[in-house]
Amino acid sequence: MIAERAPSRLDGAAGQDPDAPPSWALRAEPGGARLELSGAWTLGSALPSAAEVAARWRAQGAGVLIPELVAVTRWDGALLAFLLALAQTVRAGGGTFDERGLPDALRRVLRPPEPAQAHPPPPAPRGLRRVGEWALARLTSFNAALELLGEVVLGFFRLLRGQARLYADDVWQVFSASSAHALPIVAIVNLLVGAILAFIGSVQLLQFGAGMYVADGVAIAMVREMAAVITAVVLAGRTGAAFAAQLATMQGNEEIDALRVLGVSPAEFLVLPRVLALTLMTPLLYLYACALGILGGLLVGSGMLELSAASYLDRTIGALNTHNFVLGASKSLVFGALVALSGCHYGLRAGRNAAAVGQAATTAVVTSIVGVIAVDALFAVCANALGV
Amino acid sequence: MISVGTSLCQTEVDESMVLHQPAHSEVVVEVERLLMAYGRRVIQREVSFRVRRGKIFVIMGGSGSGKSTLLRHLIGLQRPLAGHVRYGATDYWASPPEVQARLRRRFGVLFQSSALFSAMSLFENVALPLRLYARLPEPELRQLVRHKLALVGLQGFEDYDPSALSGGMRKRAGLARAMALDPEILFLDEPSAGLDPISSRRLDDLVLRLRDETGASVVIVSHELPSLFALGDDGIFLDAECRRPIAQGSPRELLEHCRHPTVQAFLRREPAERHG
Ligand SMILES: Nc1ncnc2c1ncn2[C@@H]1O[C@H](COP(=O)(O)OP(=O)(O)OP(=O)(O)O)[C@@H](O)[C@H]1O
Ligand SMILES: [Mg+2]
Numbered sequence: 001m002i003a004e005r006a007p008s009r010l011d012g013a014a015g016q017d018p019d020a021p022p023s024w025a026l027r028a029e030p031g032g033a034r035l036e037l038s039g040a041w042t043l044g045s046a047l048p049s050a051a052e053v054a055a056r057w058r059a060q061g062a063g064v065l066i067p068e069l070v071a072v073t074r075w076d077g078a079l080l081a082f083l084l085a086l087a088q089t090v091r092a093g094g095g096t097f098d099e100r101g102l103p104d105a106l107r108r109v110l111r112p113p114e115p116a117q118a119h120p121p122p123p124a125p126r127g128l129r130r131v132g133e134w135a136l137a138r139l140t141s142f143n144a145a146l147e148l149l150g151e152v153v154l155g156f157f158r159l160l161r162g163q164a165r166l167y168a169d170d171v172w173q174v175f176s177a178s179s180a181h182a183l184p185i186v187a188i189v190n191l192l193v194g195a196i197l198a199f200i201g202s203v204q205l206l207q208f209g210a211g212m213y214v215a216d217g218v219a220i221a222m223v224r225e226m227a228a229v230i231t232a233v234v235l236a237g238r239t240g241a242a243f244a245a246q247l248a249t250m251q252g253n254e255e256i257d258a259l260r261v262l263g264v265s266p267a268e269f270l271v272l273p274r275v276l277a278l279t280l281m282t283p284l285l286y287l288y289a290c291a292l293g294i295l296g297g298l299l300v301g302s303g304m305l306e307l308s309a310a311s312y313l314d315r316t317i318g319a320l321n322t323h324n325f326v327l328g329a330s331k332s333l334v335f336g337a338l339v340a341l342s343g344c345h346y347g348l349r350a351g352r353n354a355a356a357v358g359q360a361a362t363t364a365v366v367t368s369i370v371g372v373i374a375v376d377a378l379f380a381v382c383a384n385a386l387g388v
Numbered sequence: 389m390i391s392v393g394t395s396l397c398q399t400e401v402d403e404s405m406v407l408h409q410p411a412h413s414e415v416v417v418e419v420e421r422l423l424m425a426y427g428r429r430v431i432q433r434e435v436s437f438r439v440r441r442g443k444i445f446v447i448m449g450g451s452g453s454g455k456s457t458l459l460r461h462l463i464g465l466q467r468p469l470a471g472h473v474r475y476g477a478t479d480y481w482a483s484p485p486e487v488q489a490r491l492r493r494r495f496g497v498l499f500q501s502s503a504l505f506s507a508m509s510l511f512e513n514v515a516l517p518l519r520l521y522a523r524l525p526e527p528e529l530r531q532l533v534r535h536k537l538a539l540v541g542l543q544g545f546e547d548y549d550p551s552a553l554s555g556g557m558r559k560r561a562g563l564a565r566a567m568a569l570d571p572e573i574l575f576l577d578e579p580s581a582g583l584d585p586i587s588s589r590r591l592d593d594l595v596l597r598l599r600d601e602t603g604a605s606v607v608i609v610s611h612e613l614p615s616l617f618a619l620g621d622d623g624i625f626l627d628a629e630c631r632r633p634i635a636q637g638s639p640r641e642l643l644e645h646c647r648h649p650t651v652q653a654f655l656r657r658e659p660a661e662r663h664g
Contacts, residue, residue, distance in 0.1 A: 165520065167507070167508070167512075167516075169507065169508070169512075170507045170508075173507065249506070250505075250506065252501075253501050253502075253503055253504075253506065254499040254500070254501050254502075254503035255503050255504070255505055255506065257460075257465050257499065257503065258497065258499060258503040258505070259505075260464075260465060261463055261464070261465065261492055261495060261497050262492075262516070262517055262520060263489050263492055263493060263520070263521075264520065
């Protein structure tokens with residue numbers, strides 16, 4: 001678009017080096033100054049700054065400024081940018097920018113702007129007001145999350161009464177995405193975590209000749225804490241982010257609006273199956289994660305301790321009781337619901353563009369992970385108080 | 389860059405411009421002094437008009453003037469800052485949710501971005517409203533959905549995913565879904581955008597036929613001049629600069645009688661003259 005154009009006044013440019021650097025000179029005139037430009041004013045060259053020129057013009061007594069291309073060999077958008085900036089500074093400083101000596105293409109753009117109705121975006125809030133608006137936005141978001149939770153719970157009761165409107169294909173798809181499809185990643189991560197725990201445990205405990213306790217440590221750590229937390233974190237990154245992105249995209253496509261107009265509550269139609277799927281599937285994935293974590297511990301632990309697999313497992317079973325499993329499973333139930341709700345919540349609140357989809361996914365994941373850790377801490381306090 | 393000058397913005401809608409409908413035609417939608425805004429930014433103010441039964445009402449205006457926003461206020465997706473939207477004697481925004489839901493059942497909506505449900509096939513998209521509100525046995529439902537898709541020229545595409553369709557095909561599928569429940573009022577946001585001239589003409593004919601057969605009222609947002617002239621019985625022109633309607637009447641009447649430069653420029657497809 002910014003093709004190089006021939007300068008309008010070639011007489012001054014004749015015989016000049018076409019690549020001469022851009023330069024300018026200010027000549028005093030009665031009532032103002034004449035700005036003589038020469039050289040190649042192109043986007044690739046180092047341009048003089050309009051502010052500098054304006055400063056000189058001001059120092060010479062301001063007034064009218066008449067730019068002229070006396071020996072400009074080539075010019076493009078760079079010259080236009082320079083002149084636009086200059087015109088604005090001169091006009092803002094109360095001077096007159098006289099563009100009439102310029103080539104047509106430049107003159108048209110540089111004409112004094114007509115008083116047009118401006119469309120200023122609402123001013124960005126500042127200072128305390130900004131803090132206040134931020135806090136209010138958080139509060140609204142929190143209220144909306146609670147509202148969503150309420151709607152989902154109501155939808156669940158309607159489902160029990162057989163009145164909920166779900167779309168079978170979508171439900172099936174959501175269930176398999178949040179369970180079967182997550183098996184490999186949950187397996188790998190928990191296997192490795194179990195192995196790492198066993199490795200650290202062996203190195204430390206062998207120093208005290210307490211190598212036997214590695215199996216106990218791995219088993220209790222996995223079943224009470226790690227399996228539930230690690231699985232929740234994996235699901236937050238995998239399924240929670242997917243929920244947020246899906247719903248945000250649907251928001252952008254006006255699909256959510258279309259559902260509302262059809263009288264279908266998005267909370268029931270879209271959120272309920274997702275929350276249900278993760279809430280029901282996370283405990284199952286947790287059990288699977290426990291098994292793989294213990295297997296990881298066994299692979300490393302039995303090797304480092306020169307223990308047979310049977311006796312390692314024996315110690316593992318001895319260390320565990322049903323309390324541990326109940327604690328871990330209830331945690332993962334809550335984590336699943338939390339991850340799903342957070343994903344859906346941010347997805348539904350997303351704006352209507354592509355950037356909003358990414359943002360919704362990121363916010364959902366971050367919130368889920370922080371939430372999971374916080375809830376885990378809460379569980380730890382409660383378990384301690386209850387003595388489990 | 390339309391230099392209508394602010395003075396023209398202040399002019400009231402020319403009364404002679406308002407289409408005088410025969411008194412007996414019943415008003416199905418009545419909009420009164422609607423004020424629409426996003427946050428603190430006002431999009432349009434003082435929007436008032438009536439849609440009569442069996443008529444096609446067009447919402448005109450430049451890009452970004454608030455046509456889609458107005459539609460969202462009509463179909464219950466966005467609450468106006470002030471003003472009323474009445475369906476018959478019922479003020480939509482003053483009604484309890486059950487009444488609103490009942491009113492919405494009478495609407496068919498085609499969104500600007502088609503809004504097909506991406507998780508469902510074309511067939512399921514059109515079938516969903518029927519599954520929700522019609523008590524049809526499966527074989528009858530299948531036939532009806534096929535028929536609706538054939539109406540918009542999409543027979544044979546029942547099993548396609550929306551993502552596998554072109555923009556124009558999605559528009560037509562969206563129209564088929566909007567018509568699924570034989571709505572009393574059809575709201576169409578740029579139905580012919582993205583269609584070739586022939587499909588666009590077919591769509592206009594379809595809308596006309598539908599109106600004639602079912603007596604539905606239609607509210608259309610459109611930029612396509614041929615469609616506007618072929619369809620519009622009445623209409624309103626929203627101006628982006630003054631953020632209020634600047635003309636009312638059918639596109640033909642406006643072309644002949646409205647002196648507002650923006651309206652003339654729009655309907656004649658000419659950039660408005662600049663002063664100087
Ligand atoms: N979600 C939103 N939040 C804030 N402002 C919005 C939003 N949606 C639209 N707007 C603003 O409202 C104005 C009207 O938008 P709208 O989509 O109604 O225009 P339109 O007349 O339908 O335009 P087009 O013909 O391009 O579809 C625009 O200026 C836009 O910036
Ligand atoms: Mg629009």
